[in-house]
Amino acid sequence: MSSRGLALISLLVAWLPRPRQAADTLDVYVRMYRDSNCFERQDELLLLDGGCYANTYSNLTKGYKVKIVSFDGQQKVDIYDYEDNCNTQFRPPRTIRANTCERFVGGFFANIDLRLRSSTCVGDCSRLAVAVQRFYSEALCKGLAYQVYNYPVQNECMRWSNGTQVFLVDPTNTNITQIDYIGDDRCSSTALTRTYTMVGGQCYYLYADRAPRSFSWTIDRADAAGISGVSRPLLYSAQTLALAAPLAMLGSGAFSQASCS
Numbered sequence: 001m002s003s004r005g006l007a008l009i010s011l012l013v014a015w016l017p018r019p020r021q022a023a024d025t026l027d028v029y030v031r032m033y034r035d036s037n038c039f040e041r042q043d044e045l046l047l048l049d050g051g052c053y054a055n056t057y058s059n060l061t062k063g064y065k066v067k068i069v070s071f072d073g074q075q076k077v078d079i080y081d082y083e084d085n086c087n088t089q090f091r092p093p094r095t096i097r098a099n100t101c102e103r104f105v106g107g108f109f110a111n112i113d114l115r116l117r118s119s120t121c122v123g124d125c126s127r128l129a130v131a132v133q134r135f136y137s138e139a140l141c142k143g144l145a146y147q148v149y150n151y152p153v154q155n156e157c158m159r160w161s162n163g164t165q166v167f168l169v170d171p172t173n174t175n176i177t178q179i180d181y182i183g184d185d186r187c188s189s190t191a192l193t194r195t196y197t198m199v200g201g202q203c204y205y206l207y208a209d210r211a212p213r214s215f216s217w218t219i220d221r222a223d224a225a226g227i228s229g230v231s232r233p234l235l236y237s238a239q240t241l242a243l244a245a246p247l248a249m250l251g252s253g254a255f256s257q258a259s260c261s
Helices: 003-015 246-251
Strands: 025-033 041-047 063-070 078-084 096-098 110-118 130-136 145-152 159-160 163-169 173-181 193-199 201-204 214-220
Touching: 025 063
Parallel strands: none
Antiparallel strands: 025 041, 025 110, 063 078, 078 096, 130 145, 130 214, 159 163, 163 173, 173 193, 201 214
């Protein structure tokens, strides 16, 4: 092949869209127990730092959140209990230490530790996959996102403003599904539901005359082969998303009504 041909191929490769690599981060691994000595195992959880989870373990509060406050030396997290979708605190946060049996949520106790989510991690690593919703002031998802929401996509029961919701992603990390359980506190199978589907890596129109003018969804996970961050052409208009937009702006993660079922 001529040098001119090789140069042309190199130029084309340089212009190909690259997948977005997930930044290294820490997640919270929780071993839950029924007793205060942490002998009777109840469950295992892998929690997103700062994620708003539905409290399915107690009727006293509706949501809880864990936030990492120390990752060097003695690892610690704060647990927040909420009366709603993580806006109104039920009481001041409690600090629990890693690798120590301490009270968690409801009547359960837990032993926690922090897990690195990174493509270079070896050993006890986090394999949490996260859907990331980004809102942009400009059309075509240009510039820096000014609002970013993160949602785990392993069928965890999360809180939103009018009930609970779960997020899922297909094996190709392309199609993201959100199921809202309207007015329900536990993602119950008997609840009234509303389902949305969105294409990962797609940029969507929103408003033409004000921000946000566009938004996108991507999947971030530790294995680079499973990241949907390639830019694709716009699909839907602001009219298509008229109902979804207000919900999304509340941080509920609403999807395009064009794919609502």
